[in-house]
Structures are given as structure tokens and as C-alpha cells.
Amino acid sequence: MPAVVEKAFLQKLAETGGACGTLIASHDWRATALADAAAWTPALRTSLSIVLRSPVPMVLLWGPEGLCLYNDAFSILVGDRHPDLLGASVRDAGLDALGLDAETMAGVLGGKALTDHARELTFRRDGAVRQVFVDLGCSPVAGEDEAPAGILCVVTDVTDRVLAERQRDAAETVLKDSEAEFRLMVDTVPQIIWIADANGQMEFLSRQFSEYTGAGFRSMSPGEIAGAFIHSDDAPHVVAAFQKARDNDEAHFSEHRILSAAGEYRWxxxxxxxxRDRHTGEVTRWFGASVDIHDRRLAEEGLRELNANLEERVAERTAERNLLGAIVEHTDVMVMAVDLDYNILAINAANADEFERVFGLRPKAGDNILAHLADRPEQQAEVRAGWARGLGGEPVTFIEEFGDPERARPYYEVTFRPLHDAEGALIGCYQFVTDVTDRLRREAELIEAQSALRQSQKLEAIGQLTGGVAHDFNNLLMAILGNLELLRKHLPADPRTARLIDGAVLGAQRGTALTQRLLAFARRQDLSVEPRDLSEIVNGMVDLLEQSIGSGIELAISHPAEAPIALVDANQMELAILNLAVNARDAMPNGGQLTLEIDHAAGDGDLVPGDYVRVVMTDTGQGMDDETLKKATEPFFSTKGVGKGTGLGLSMIHGLASQLQGTLRLSSVVGEGTRAELWLPRASRDAAPIVVAAAEPIIVEPGELPPARILVVDDDMLVSMSTVDMLRDLGHDVLEAASGAEALEILAQDGPFDLMITDYAMPRMNGAELARAARGSYPRLPILLATGNAEMPADERLDLPRLGKPYNQSQLATQLHRLLRG
Structure with missing residues (x-):
């Protein structure tokens, strides 16, 4: 290039080519292919002028080396790489990020255009890294010989457009996720949820609609929906009600019947x-719910027929049912949903209220539930562990204790269900929580009550069995003792024979004592209850107690200052105290101390409120473990060896205390000893006896009573035979009957009689029923009731003299004397 041309061209570049034109004009080209003025061909000058004047970033790669010539817009794009990039070859310029390497350049120079869109580039500008997106278009530039001499690249900065598109894509993704979460939440609600446009054209129906109707979703107008699914009688009303809501800008309410997939209509x-659109104020959507009220409607129709006060009751029922519309938010069940990072997606009022109650903080949607508990590591760990079970991806239900110990820690039943997005990926979980503290307490109380009831029923059954055995045993003893007594009278005097009979009588009497223990356990013994000073009873037993426990045990007795008066049977009371002392003795084989205290106390626990006298016996023996203590008062339970105890001692005392409206309480520590407390209602000295003790026997000499006609009634042949023999031995005329019906027949056909003696427990007609029937016909007939004690029910009230089995001839004669002479 001639110097004058070169100077003029370069001056033109500096004047019209901007900052980059000035740099090109002043650049040292001597070490490049453009060192020769001839290299600056018209094609190059023309192309360069176009590049420098363009407002669009452009770069001209000239010659085989691809020397970089670009404009101001391109220099801004490449940032800190300018101006070093100017005049550099493609190889040295490092334009690989633009896709401009030697291979690509060769392809373009060969006639192949290069186009790229939204290519991501990173440049450093002003010392900071900038991310840029560009559209790139490269095409060859012909030289003087029409052959490609360079490449013109147009670079368009599309960063704002790309970022905007990405933001739009992200927003669409969030919207899709939100819609998926909304659908999952809606599908858990039992109602049909629907969304329509401003004109009522259906846009969304929840899964419950398809499950109920069997129809898939499609966009329908109100008229189409009414025609397809709503009862023909209700369809016009539904369409009119919706139109009225639109016209009057009010909420829409209607009740109608919808056809189910099974072909039935439900209300x-x-x-x-x-x-409304928040910008324009125009109605854009209708959000609604359809609640199944069929059962309510049926109930209301039934109430119309049965209740005149229909309007009030229907209003109450309707108000109750209307609450279903807000069930998710206002239910007492606590509901919350979180994502995988424990951020709260949704929470109802019940859950927020309860969280605030037990932790002192009120969470809301968007909060991180673990962040709320950051200053409480223990509670945070508990909550994290609970939610972690729910975030495992499987449904799970458990009962756990949660809360701040300084506020409240109720027990909750927690049910977790997983949350998935539209693609099925786990995105979180939601929970249904119920406070079950009261329920667990009631269940524990119920278990305890059931256990106590079973124990009570078991003891009652054993008591009934024991009472029955005692009754039958008394009948056997009655026959044995009666016949032995008659045998003793009629055998010649012989010492050996008398000794044998005395031994048999003694054995039978020991059996009688055993039946009394059985009856005491069964609470069916007759007691002679009267006000007694327990201190006097105990003082009268001191010698007996000391002999019973032996010299190796120290006995200490303590009395209260005020006389301890209680309504008791003195004989049974002495027996109970003696039994407790003997048990204490057996628990102290190596000796020890036995303390007997009598004091006053106020009734508590299972006792009727009032004042009580308490007899407390404490030993320093071996003690009992919990299992032994539980069984201690059970009948026939004994820790003693075979033949060393009947197992009836404590059960007899327990039965006696219950009959006297008191109780027996036992406590024990293994290795320390046992404490027995006998609680008895306190009484005054002038309290009336409850059951008067039997009077002193009247000694009846043979022949003192004239012969009498006596009817003996007993279904037990041995008892009847023994009684008849004793009466005849006393000189009386006796007839016998085996049942109540037979006795009434004999009274009618073979009367009159001077006395009737009857058993109580007989089949078909018991002794009480027989007595009432006989008194109805023979009101002046004396009647003696012979009973084995266990037979009489507690509610049986008979104003009849009683003779307890087993009885001997003397006792029988005494009763005859009272009834026939008295």
C-alpha cells in the first residue's frame, strides 16, 4: 500500500472507526501478515470499515492466521481481553469459547457457514468474571481473487433474553410443583374440589369426582354438568343458583343429588x-367444594316424621355439616407438611396452636421447623427423628412423646404419609397428629380396672365354690355328729368304745372348725357383732399370744389413750389376731420382734369415709416379694410346707374384715418384714349390736317336753335321717319330707303338726319359700330353719329362728324347748 494511501486510510480509520479504529490505525503490524501495505487490499479495507461502523459486536478474522480485527461493541463483549486480543491470530487469541479454532476457521474458509445460538461465554470485565450468552454467525469474506480471504463473525449478546427464558422456565417448574402439591393436598380431602372460570366452565375436578362418578375429567359448562350428573329434579335449581351467585357477586350454595358410578343418587x-384478579378486580375463577351430605339428609327426613321441632334440629344439623367445608384448616386433627429440608409447606391452625403450646413458638408456612428448635438440641433431635421416619418414603404411624418438659409433653399418635411430585419423586411428607394422652391414661386405667375385676370375679367364684363346699361338708358333719351322739347314748359303757367315739367326734368337730374358716373366707359366716374395746380383747390374749409365738420373739403391744371401740365378733377377732401372730412367728424362724399396735385413723382409699380403729401387726421377719404379696389373701395359698398350713388364715381375716365393713391391708419388704393392718369401723360403747349372739343353751332334761308331732324337711337323706333319729330319741313323733312340695302335701293330709324343721337349700322350693307357703295356710305353726350358713343369700330376710349345721341333739332340744314352750 503506498504511503499516501496508507496514511489516508489509517487516518480515516482513526476518525470513523471508534476506539478500535484508532487502535488498528496505530497498531504495529510489522510482525504480521499485514506488514506489507499490499496486504491491505480493498476487500480488507471494505470489510474492516463495515465492522468498525457496526453497532453490533463483530470480529474480522483475516488471512490464513485469522488475525483479529473487531469493533468497539466486540471489545466491550470480551472485556479485559481487549486490547491484547486485537491483531492476535486465532491460534493465539484463544477464541475456542466462541467455537473459533483453526479447524472451524478452515471449514468456514472452505465455504461452510458457522451458526450457534445462546452460546455461554465467560469473560473478565473490570476485574470480575461475567457470564454472557451470544448468538454467533460466521461467513467467509472474498478477497481480490474472489477466493475466501477472511471470516466475518457477527456476535449478538442475548444474555438478557436467555436469562429471561431461564427464569420463565424456572417459574414454570415452580408452578408445576405447586400444582402437583396442590393436587396431592386436595386429593387427601374427602370432598370433591372443583375450579371453574368466570363463566362456570369447569377447569379442574379432584380425584374424588372421578372415583364417585366413574367419569374422567373434561371441561364442561354448568348446564353440561347438570345434565350429565345431577338429578333432573335438581339440575335447574343448581344452574339457577350458580347464575344468581354470579349476578349478585355472592357465594354459591346449593344442595342436589349427584349420580354415582353404581347408578345411585346421593345428596x-x-x-x-x-x-378476583388483584390488578383488574374482575372475577377470574370460582373455587368450590361438594360435600357428601346424603346421610345427613336421610337423618333429617327421619327426624321430620318423629320430631315436631324439626326446624331447630335441622338448623343445628346443617350448621354442623357446614363445618365440613373448612375441615382441613379447622379440624382438631393437627396437620403439617414439610419438604425434604424440613421447611414447612403447609400447617393448619390446630398444629400451630399445639406447637406453640408445647414449645412456646408458633410456626407458619415457609419456616424451617428445625430452625425453630435450634436453641433446644434435645427437642430438635426428637422432632428431627420423628419427621425422618415420615421422610423415609413409606406410610408410618407411631405414638411418641414430644414437647418442652418445662411446658408440656403430651403423647401423640402421629401418622405420616409421603408427598411426591408429578414424576413420583419424594419431595416431602405430611402428618396427621392427635393428642392421645388422655386416651392412653384411660386405657391404662381400664386395664387396671379389668385386672381388678378379674381378680374380684375369681375370688367371688372361689367364694361361691367354697361356700357350697362348706354347706355340703356341714351336711356330712351333721350326719356324722348326730349318729355318733346317738351311738354314744345307746352303746354299753365301755372305755375303749367311748374313746373311739370321742376321737371320731373330735375329728368331726375339727371339720366343723374348718368349715367356719371356709365360711369366713366366703363372707357367709354368722357373726355376733357388738361394740367391743379392742384393747380389752388384746389384753385378754397376751398369754395366748406369747405362748403361740415362743420365747425367741419379743412381743410389744401399744394401745391408744382413747378406748378403741369397734363393732366386732370377739371370738372371730381373737382368731384373726392369733392367725396374724402365728404367720409372723413362722416368718421369724430365728426370732425377732413382733409389734401389735391399736390406734385410730381416718378411712381412705377404698374405705367408706369415716373414723376407723386400726389393728397393726408388724414383724421383723423374712418379708414377701411383690408376687407373693399379691397372692397372700387368696384362698389355699400358702408358703409353708405341706401339712403346715391350710392357706385359709389370711383369706379368713380378709373375709371377716369385709363382713365388718372394713379391710385388710398388707405391705412387706423382703428381708425387713411384713406389716398387716386390720381396719374396722369405729363405734361407741352404746352402739346397737348388728346380729345378737346366740343365747346361752337351755339344759333340757329327758322327758321335760311332752311328745310333739314334728315334720322334718331336708333333701339330704343322711341329714334327714340323723335329725329324725335324734328327735325320736327325744320321744317325739316325726314325719319326714324330701322336698318343699312334699312337705306342703304332708301338712295338708297328715296335720296338724306342732313344729316344722326345714333345710334352706333345696331344689325347686327352698326353705324360705316353704316357710312362707306354710305360714299362709298355718299361721300359728312354729318353724325352725336349719341352715349350713352358706346357703342364705345376703338379701334374704326371714323372721325365723335358725339352727346352724352341724348341730347336736342338745342344741336341737334347746331350740325345741324355746319354740314349743317359749
Whole structure:
């Protein structure tokens, strides 16, 4: 290039080519292919002028080396790489990020255009890294010989567009996730949820609609929906109600019947509210729910027929059912949903209220539940562990204790269900929580009550069995003792024979004592209850107690200052105290101390409120473990060896205390000893006896009573035979009957009689029923009731003299004397 041309061209570049034109004009080209003025061909000058004047970033790669010539817009794009990039070859320029390497350049120079869109580039500008997106278009530039001499690249900065598109894509993704979460939440609600546009054209129906109707979703107008699914009698009303809501800008309510997939109609309550665009104020959507109220409607129709006060009751029922529309938010069940990072997606009022109650903090949607508990590591760990079970991806239900110990720690039943997005990926979970503290307490109380009831029923059954055995045993003893007594009278005097009979009588009498223990356990013994000073009873037993426990045990007795008066049977009381002392003795084989205290105390626990006298016996023996203590008062339970105890001692005392309206309480520590407390209602000295003790026997000499006609009634042949023999031995004329019916027949056919003696427990007609029937016909007939004690029920009240089995001839004669002479 001639110097004058070169100077003029370069001056033109500096004047019209901007900052880059000035740099090109002043650049040292001597070490490049453009060192020769001839290299600056018209094609190059023209192309360069176009590049420098363009407002669009452009770069001209000239010659085989691809020397970089670019404009100001391109220099801004490449940032800190300018101006070093100017005049550099493609190889040295490092334009690989633009896709401009030697291979690509060769392809373009060969006639192949290069186009790229939204290519991501990173440049350093002003010392900071900038991310840029560009559209790139490269095409060859012809030289003087029409052959490609360079490449013109147009670079368009599309960063704002790309970022905007990415933001739009992200927003669409968030919207899709939100819609998926909304659908999952809606599908858990038992109602049909629907969304329509401003004109009522259906846009969304929840899964419950398809499950109920069997129809898939499609966009329908109100008229189409009414025609397809709503009962023909209700369809016009539904369409009119929705139109009225639109016209009057009010909420939509209607009740109508919807056809199910099974072909039946059920009543639904339809409710909807409009949604307005916050910018324009125009109605754009209707959000509604259809609640199944079929059962309510049936109940209301039934009430119309049965209750005149229909209007009030229907209003109450309708108000109750209307609450279903807000069930998710206002239910007492606590509901919350979180994502995988424990951020709260949704929470209802019940859950927020309860969280605030037990932790002192009120969470809301968007909060991180673990962040709320960051200053409470123990509670945070508990909550994290609970939610972690729910975030495992499987449904799970458990009962756990949660809360701040300084506020409240109730027990909750927690049910977790997983949350998935539209693709099925786990995105979180939601929970249904119920406070079950009271329920667990009631269940524990119920278990305890059931256990106590079973124990009570078991003891009652054993008591009934024991009472029955005692009754039968008394009958056997009655026959044995009666016949032995008659045998003793009629055998010649012989010492050996007398000794044998005395031994048999003694054995039978020991059996009688055993039946009394059985009856005491069964609470069916007759007691002679009268006000007694327990201190006097105990003082009268001191010698007996000391002999019974032996010299190796120290006995200490303590009395209260005020006389301890209680209504007791003195004989049974002495027996009970003696039994407790003997048990204490057996628990102290190596000696020890036995303390007997009598004091006053106020009734507590299972006792009727009032004042009580308490007899407390404490030993320093071996003690009992919990299992032994539980069984201690059970009949026939004994820790003693075979033949060393009947197992009836404590059960007899327990039965005696219950009969006297008191109780027996036992406590024990293994290795320390046992404490027995006998609680008895306190009484005054002038209290009336409850059951008067039997009077002193009247000694009846043979022949003192004239012969009498006596009817003996007993279904037990041995007892009847023994009684008849004793009466005849006393000189009386006796007839016998085996049943109540037979006795009434004999009274009618063979009367009159001077006396009737009857058993109580007989089949078909018992002794009480026989006595009433006989008194109805023979009101002046004396009647003696012979009973084995256990037979009489507690509610049986008979104003009849009684003779307890087993009885001997003397006792029988005494009763005859009272009834026939008295």
C-alpha cells in the first residue's frame, strides 16, 4: 500500500472507526501478515470499515492466521481481553469459547457457514468474571481473487433474553410443583374440589369426582354438568343458583343429588366462592367444594316424621355439616407438611396452636421447623427423628412423646404419609397428629380396672365354690355328729368304745372348725357383732399370744389413750389376731420382734369415709416379694410346707374384715418384714349390736317336753335321717319330707303338726319359700330353719329362728324347748 494511501486510510480509520479504529490505525503490524501495505487490499479495507461502523459486536478474522480485527461493541463483549486480543491470530487469541479454532476457521474458509445460538461465554470485565450468552454467525469474506480471504463473525449478546427464558422456565417448574402439591393436598380431602372460570366452565375436578362418578375429567359448562350428573329434579335449581351467585357477586350454595358410578343418587352440598384478579378486580375463577351430605339428609327426613321441632334440629344439623367445608384448616386433627429440608409447606391452625403450646413458638408456612428448635438440641433431635421416619418414603404411624418438659409433653399418635411430585419423586411428607394422652391414661386405667375385676370375679367364684363346699361338708358333719351322739347314748359303757367315739367326734368337730374358716373366707359366716374395746380383747390374749409365738420373739403391744371401740365378733377377732401372730412367728424362724399396735385413723382409699380403729401387726421377719404379696389373701395359698398350713388364715381375716365393713391391708419388704393392718369401723360403747349372739343353751332334761308331732324337711337323706333319729330319741313323733312340695302335701293330709324343721337349700322350693307357703295356710305353726350358713343369700330376710349345721341333739332340744314352750 503506498504511503499516501496508507496514511489516508489509517487516518480515516482513526476518525470513523471508534476506539478500535484508532487502535488498528496505530497498531504495529510489522510482525504480521499485514506488514506489507499490499496486504491491505480493498476487500480488507471494505470489510474492516463495515465492522468498525457496526453497532453490533463483530470480529474480522483475516488471512490464513485469522488475525483479529473487531469493533468497539466486540471489545466491550470480551472485556479485559481487549486490547491484547486485537491483531492476535486465532491460534493465539484463544477464541475456542466462541467455537473459533483453526479447524472451524478452515471449514468456514472452505465455504461452510458457522451458526450457534445462546452460546455461554465467560469473560473478565473490570476485574470480575461475567457470564454472557451470544448468538454467533460466521461467513467467509472474498478477497481480490474472489477466493475466501477472511471470516466475518457477527456476535449478538442475548444474555438478557436467555436469562429471561431461564427464569420463565424456572417459574414454570415452580408452578408445576405447586400444582402437583396442590393436587396431592386436595386429593387427601374427602370432598370433591372443583375450579371453574368466570363463566362456570369447569377447569379442574379432584380425584374424588372421578372415583364417585366413574367419569374422567373434561371441561364442561354448568348446564353440561347438570345434565350429565345431577338429578333432573335438581339440575335447574343448581344452574339457577350458580347464575344468581354470579349476578349478585355472592357465594354459591346449593344442595342436589349427584349420580354415582353404581347408578345411585346421593345428596351433596355444593359451595363456591369467586376469585378476583388483584390488578383488574374482575372475577377470574370460582373455587368450590361438594360435600357428601346424603346421610345427613336421610337423618333429617327421619327426624321430620318423629320430631315436631324439626326446624331447630335441622338448623343445628346443617350448621354442623357446614363445618365440613373448612375441615382441613379447622379440624382438631393437627396437620403439617414439610419438604425434604424440613421447611414447612403447609400447617393448619390446630398444629400451630399445639406447637406453640408445647414449645412456646408458633410456626407458619415457609419456616424451617428445625430452625425453630435450634436453641433446644434435645427437642430438635426428637422432632428431627420423628419427621425422618415420615421422610423415609413409606406410610408410618407411631405414638411418641414430644414437647418442652418445662411446658408440656403430651403423647401423640402421629401418622405420616409421603408427598411426591408429578414424576413420583419424594419431595416431602405430611402428618396427621392427635393428642392421645388422655386416651392412653384411660386405657391404662381400664386395664387396671379389668385386672381388678378379674381378680374380684375369681375370688367371688372361689367364694361361691367354697361356700357350697362348706354347706355340703356341714351336711356330712351333721350326719356324722348326730349318729355318733346317738351311738354314744345307746352303746354299753365301755372305755375303749367311748374313746373311739370321742376321737371320731373330735375329728368331726375339727371339720366343723374348718368349715367356719371356709365360711369366713366366703363372707357367709354368722357373726355376733357388738361394740367391743379392742384393747380389752388384746389384753385378754397376751398369754395366748406369747405362748403361740415362743420365747425367741419379743412381743410389744401399744394401745391408744382413747378406748378403741369397734363393732366386732370377739371370738372371730381373737382368731384373726392369733392367725396374724402365728404367720409372723413362722416368718421369724430365728426370732425377732413382733409389734401389735391399736390406734385410730381416718378411712381412705377404698374405705367408706369415716373414723376407723386400726389393728397393726408388724414383724421383723423374712418379708414377701411383690408376687407373693399379691397372692397372700387368696384362698389355699400358702408358703409353708405341706401339712403346715391350710392357706385359709389370711383369706379368713380378709373375709371377716369385709363382713365388718372394713379391710385388710398388707405391705412387706423382703428381708425387713411384713406389716398387716386390720381396719374396722369405729363405734361407741352404746352402739346397737348388728346380729345378737346366740343365747346361752337351755339344759333340757329327758322327758321335760311332752311328745310333739314334728315334720322334718331336708333333701339330704343322711341329714334327714340323723335329725329324725335324734328327735325320736327325744320321744317325739316325726314325719319326714324330701322336698318343699312334699312337705306342703304332708301338712295338708297328715296335720296338724306342732313344729316344722326345714333345710334352706333345696331344689325347686327352698326353705324360705316353704316357710312362707306354710305360714299362709298355718299361721300359728312354729318353724325352725336349719341352715349350713352358706346357703342364705345376703338379701334374704326371714323372721325365723335358725339352727346352724352341724348341730347336736342338745342344741336341737334347746331350740325345741324355746319354740314349743317359749
Amino acid at each position: 351433596f352440598l355444593d359451595r363456591a366462592h369467586s376469585y
